[in-house]
Amino acid sequence: MKILVLNGPNLNFLGIREPGIYGKNTFADLLRLLEETAKAEQIELIQYQSNHEGDLVDKIQWAYGKIDGIVINPAAYTHTSVAILDALKAVSIPAVEVHISDVDAREPFRQISYPGLACEKTIKGHGLEGYREAILYLKEHYAS
Ligand code: DQA
Numbered sequence: 001m002k003i004l005v006l007n008g009p010n011l012n013f014l015g016i017r018e019p020g021i022y023g024k025n026t027f028a029d030l031l032r033l034l035e036e037t038a039k040a041e042q043i044e045l046i047q048y049q050s051n052h053e054g055d056l057v058d059k060i061q062w063a064y065g066k067i068d069g070i071v072i073n074p075a076a077y078t079h080t081s082v083a084i085l086d087a088l089k090a091v092s093i094p095a096v097e098v099h100i101s102d103v104d105a106r107e108p109f110r111q112i113s114y115p116g117l118a119c120e121k122t123i124k125g126h127g128l129e130g131y132r133e134a135i136l137y138l139k140e141h142y143a144s
Pocket of ligand 1: 009010011039072073076077078098099100101102103110
């Protein structure tokens, strides 16, 4: 099974940005967790982070015909991006949305998720572990 993990803007600053909200673990820690999970679950995992909306759309389109499942934390684009929503709908690849923080308990503008409308499931507030949960969910439901 091949899984694409997509991370949006400022997630490369994990460990530096607002540690009270996102924790002290760094982006390198996240990459390590992804690698370990992929190895343990015998999954081929491709990771991509970008601060640019169009790059994330390009990567979703690239995944068409190549990838079996997408884990996506669109970060701030969660609350604005119809383009990412449309890209996920266009490729029809099973996707799980992850948020490190519990967005439900934060500002009202974080209550809407456009990409989430095209996702099978949303995991929020579980920290970096949420990514592992998302990978396991995709494996359980979509591994052939
Ligand atoms: C986030 C939540 C978003 O509201 C925020 O813009 C982020 C990170 C999270 O993982 O909790 O950048 O997606």
